[in-house]
Every structure is written in C-alpha cells, then in structure tokens.
Amino acid sequence: MKYARICYQGETLDVTVENNNDVRLKDGRLLKEADVEWLPPAMGNMFALGLNYADHAEELEFKAPTEPLVFIKSPTTYTGHLKNTWRPDHVDYMHYECELVAVMGKKARNVSQAEALSYVAGYTLCNDYAIRDYLENYYRPNLRVKNRDSTTPVGPYIITTDEVPDPSTLTLRTWINGELKQEGTTADMIFNVPYLIEYLSSFMTLQPGDMIATGTPKGLADVKPGDKVVVEMEGIGSLTNFIVTESEYFKKYGTNALGE
Template identity: 40%
Template sequence: MKLMRYGPKGKEKPGMLDGDGWVRDLSQVVPDLTAALLAPDQLAQLRRLDATTLPVVTEVGRIAPPYAGIGKFICVGLNYADHAAEAGVPAPSEPVLFLKASSAVIGCSDPIVLPRNSVKADWEVELGVVIGSTARYVSESEALQYVAGYCVSNDLSEREYQLERGGQWDKGKGCDTFGPIGPWLVTADEIPDPQNLDLWLEVNGRRFQSGNTRTMIFSVAQLISYISCFMTLYPGDFISTGTPPGVGMAQKPAPIYLHPGDQLRLGITGLGQQQQNVHTWDAALIDD
C-alpha cells in the first residue's frame, strides 16, 4: 500500500495510489494521514479498502510529506563502509546517531532553500524507516515488526556548519528544508527485504550516488533495536538510515556543493523518486 498526502501547505489531503498508479482521494475515509494511523490495526483497516471505489485525483499538484505529525527525526551517520572510507574515517563499531529538526521536513519536490551564508551544502539519498508501534528495548529479531513503512529520504547537509562550526552535526543537518521525505509511505508488507534496495541520486543530470542497502554496516533491524535502547520510538518517528558513497564533499579532485539553480533527482527501488530545485535563502519558500 502506497500512502501519500497532496495539496498546498496547510491544506493537505490524504491519498492512496491504486494498482495502476492513480492517486485516490482518502479524505472521505480519514481526514488526514497522521502518526496515529500508522499503528498496525489502523493500517489494516486502510488495506481492506477497495481503492477503485475512491475518487480519482485528477490534479495532484504539490506532493506533501506522506504523513503529518512526524515525531523524532533520527539519522544514522557513516552507515555504509564505502561512504565512511570516502569520508576518511574508520567504519563505526556502533551506529552514529544524530537528530534533524522536525522543521527540516518538506515534501519530495518542495524547494530546497540554502541557509544564509551556506557554502558547502551537500546531498545524501537514504532509506527512511517509519515507526508504526511503540518500540522500547526491542530485539533485532523482532525489530521489523515495529515498522509501518519506508520512504525515500534526502539527508541534506551544510558541511561547514556540520564540521567546522564548533562540534555537533545537528546544526548542519537540521536546517529548514533539509529533510525531504516521500513521495509515498510504502507499507512494510510491500518491502519484504529492506536490505536489498537500490538507491541513486543525480545532480543536474549527473549520477553521483549508486548503491544498495545490502552494503549497510548496520541493518534496519539492527538500527531499530539499537536506537530503542537509548530512546523510546513512537508511531510517526522517522529513521534515516545512512547514505552510500558519492556525496559532494568526497568528490575528486575537489568537492562539489549545491548552488542556487541546481536540480536533484533521487530514488529508491519501489519507493518512488524525488526531485528538488535549490534556491537561495527566501523565507517565502519556507513559510507559505
């Protein structure tokens, strides 16, 4: 089941993709797709719907983040051995965790707005994991039972803020618009093996990242189990699981960073594609 939200900011409607790729209007069934609807029993009710009985959305317009009420936005750093190598650091012995601000979250094609004085904005295609059940000290063998679904995630970063501004990654990771999610939330039953998904990212038509989740150092199940030992995970919490090699910071002979006018395209097998245009600082693009 592919769930989504569409429409202008503040006026989003819930939707579902049918088997032919048509967006169906869910607003007569639920007022919105929220974290509370990610619980297994709620998703089971939606799954029983006959999508062909729902109205077709003829003009989708903006594709919004796929659910409202995203809670914690937890990210994993250096989770692909080849990405750690290109960053010039040893592969971690335990997952590296940091948080993005919830205000970073945008839809899959919303504009990326560079923060003021940004000089080293970078890209990272990642598998996003959406929690559907409260998880606390869960075992690795049971961890995937707590997943509502998966999304494409772009963990944008301002590398100068992240690495050269006095410590802590969060200040370079949590900038406004630095957390595009979607286009859909694909429920876990459609992704039987999250460790065999191709990821890719292009900037201005040039392919920079190509990878597969099988090369993660720590699997999705390991990450959920590990994170749940440090904080309770609630429905709607989002985990961005790390990026394969090919980030701008690591390009040779010199790094390549994002500039106004650049266009990003990225995607993951079965989870859809994102496309974003990069803009200079403009509050109007953030606070419609």
C-alpha cells in the same frame, strides 16, 4: 500499498498513491502528481545515522564506526516532494544524502532484531542535505549542518512493508539535473534496520510516526541554486526537489513558512 499526506484545495488529506504517483482521494477521485501539494508523509522525530556505509566513511577519511552514530532531526527540517530546498548564502559546500527511511508503525521499547521489522509501518526516502562549512565533527553533526528549516525532503509516500520484503538489498541513486551522481546498495549498511530498531529501543521508546534515516553511501557532490535533485530507491520510488538561494526562498515564503 502506498499512502501519503497532501494538501489539496487548502485541506490536508491522507491519501493512497497509485501508479505514476496518481493520488486517490477518499471520495474516489484520481489526481495527478502535479495537481497536489506533497507533504512529508510522517511527522515524528527522525533518528539519522552518520557514517552508516563503510565506503562513505572511507570517502570522508574516517574509520567505520563500531556503534551507531545517531543524531535527531526535528520535524521543522522536513519538506515534501517537488518542493524547494534552500542553500544558505555564502557557503562553499552543500551536498545531498539519499537515504532509506524506516517509519515506525507502533510503539517500540526493548525490541529484538528478530521482531524489529514487525514494528515498521513502511518505508520512505529522505534527502538529508548537509552544509559542510559548519561541520565540526563528522561523528556528531551539529545543528547548523543538519537541522535547518525545510532542508530535508521526505517522501513522496510511505510504502508498506509487504511491498518491501527485504530492505537490506535495495539499490539507491541520486541524480543532479539528470546526471547520475551517486549509486549504492543498502546491502552495504554497517547497521541494518532491525539492528537500529533494537539499538534505539534498548534505551528509549520509539513512537508511531518516528523515522529512522539509515545513512548514505559514497558519491557526494555539491548542489547549487537552480539544481533539480532526484533521489530514488529500488522498489520504493523517487523524491524530487529543487535548490534555491536562501534569499530567494525567504523572500518568497517568509521566515515563518516551513515545509515549502
């Protein structure tokens, strides 16, 4: 089952998603993908992994970590499927990061790896854009790199765990303007989803709606205004968004418009 949050005719709705991303309303009506505004499907905290693929660590000329490198993204960074993401003016390099996201379904504290997946409601995708100009330390991405408003597309929906029996064997890809730029597999994660849930819940409580973004493999490229970026994952779906300039974004939406 796939479920999503949308805005339709000015109202925020929880809906189910069918083939071709058709949206089923609770009254039975079926809407096309382009007829609704897609919102991030979950709004909890996001725990994001740095260097969780060995080939990506090598790409950046770093040793693979021996303990998860985790940072937190606030909900103001999220945006939805088919929305715009802005590239800051006057920066040299901004890249995508296609990531599998595990969405927590119930409160988790001191959960073992053996039990971990029973705490997951489902999976979604995110594109964890990074502005490399401001990176001070690959091991601890600072706020200007990873926590800008509306620069982390999430969605389009959450697919329940019964439809993704093994999250550790999924192929992921990123496309820019129809050109394949990145391809990898979740089998190459250093720390898989059960390990990350055990690790995080050993010292804090994970809440329903919290998300764990599991990192990206090698194959990064700069994105420019005008680009259409699609991240996709086998068995889960694809997430599309569009790059615009900082000045264009805030001229259109204003400084208080988040999640556009």
